[in-house]
Amino acid sequence: MVKPPEKRDPLSILADDPRGRSLGLDLPPGGVIRRPGRRRKGKAPEPLLWVSDDAVGAGALAAHRGPQLAAAGLQAVLLQDRPGLERWWQDREFMPERMSDPDDHHVEPVLREFWGRVVPDPEEGEEGEEIIAPFGRDWPGLAVAAPSDGPDVPDPQAAACELADELVEHGHLPAPRLALVPARRGADVPTALGWAGPTNYENDTALISVVLRSWEDRFGARLVALGFDELHLSVAVPPPTTARALPVAAEHFALSPDNIWQGSGSIRAYTDEAVTGSGHWSFWWD
Template identity: 75%
Template sequence: MAKSSKARSALSVLVDDPQGRSLGLELASGVLIDRPGRRGWWREPEPLLWVSDDVVGVGALAAYRSSALAAAGLQAVLLQERRGLERWWQDRELVPDRMSDPGDHHVEPVLREFWSRVVPDPEEGEGEEGAGLIAPFGRDWPGLAEPGPGSGPGPEGGPDPEVVACALGDELIESGFLPSPRLALIPAGRGADVPTAMGWGGPTNHENDTALISAVLRSWEDRFGARVVALGFDELHVSVAAPPRTVAHALPVAAEHFAFSPDNIWQGSGSIRAYADEAVTGSDHWGFWWD
């Protein structure tokens, strides 16, 4: 995926200014992880992301998720280790050159294709049980959900999505849901593009071009005030400023989630209907994982 020179130069500043003071930051110690690829005298390393050396606590996102930082082309998120995969971001797990551009994809065709891959097939013996899993929908793609209440601009808009994102980050840290989070800065034009820009491969067993994941996240940003808050090796945590308030509205959102991350339902709630009630209606935290 092509990166703008503005995004590249913003992270490259940290080579000579490790605390980021020229960007209005006061970073603790951290490491710059270079974009993978061939190296030689003719090609200088290109920083892919910056990650703090130490675990961060409550307030970390609020301190760095600013409009000034975003204007400089950097997005702040949390990265979470996994047992056996500590500091997975340093172990050649990131492959940005494999990803396409999120802007080349449209959300509805992406989700329709995802749905077609995961919807139960009665010809493979997934009849009655499969129908119950996706009820009240059938095998045809049900279409995009309506935007969340107060998700649009104007005086009647809902909570500030960035405030909600920082609050969720604090909640995940305080509760121990993220027991060892690191602060990361990634060059990306918007938060939804962070997984693609860093070459994250968490959904590889479902989709190995993370740009399609970002295309869906872009749409959720617009429709539900969603923001990427944290990533693990194969987990993604998103804040939601304008979630559905009724189960009727949540059901088509749950269908999108099933297409996006089927393990949430296959190995979680067990059905779209139960998932809509448990994990979507009124929830300001959408968590996803891929087995």
């Protein structure tokens, strides 16, 4: 009996066919970036992701989030430079071998542990209490999920592509590169890459992916862009009222406390500024 040919890794195909024509793609000029590490037995390290050579404009994400890419097992995301850290993705900033498997974790315990890290010490008194009000030191629990279907529920992928265009056109992502990453879903991209953006807060990016998975399921969130230490999500169904948004803001604080510590100053203020009705959630880690 003749064995069927082995299915090649899509990045190995892109290493030989950088425009992706054999995968039914029409990519801009680009190439694969290989995993950090030494060559073994004369072989180059395995490919980790494909990245465009030049910046892409509005419409690029929409053009490359089609069925061909999904069939190839790839996820499209934008990578953004930072002044002084241009092309950071080429400088061994990825450590996939250090990450655990998101399947081994559950969102509630992850966020509860994060919350325990960031709630102010009781010695901070009223000032500390004001940061997390209306919540106390105990983990408040997961926010209620938004409706997942119905005539008024936007398509999450369409919302992601629309946000990507807005961020490019308004200068929030002034020179993004298109990147393709092998992952089952967008939330898993940071873990598949071994992205080190939140390393000063959490070394295991799988825990970040667990939270992103939950937001995908509960709010139609989709990963749009990664920077050196920042992350941008589109949100198809954001919480429409302050009451619904406050528990979501608590989750944001647990995941990325710098959003509040070095930004809004309190969960209440952050809720109104960045969560209620917002189709763009962004996070950064100092």
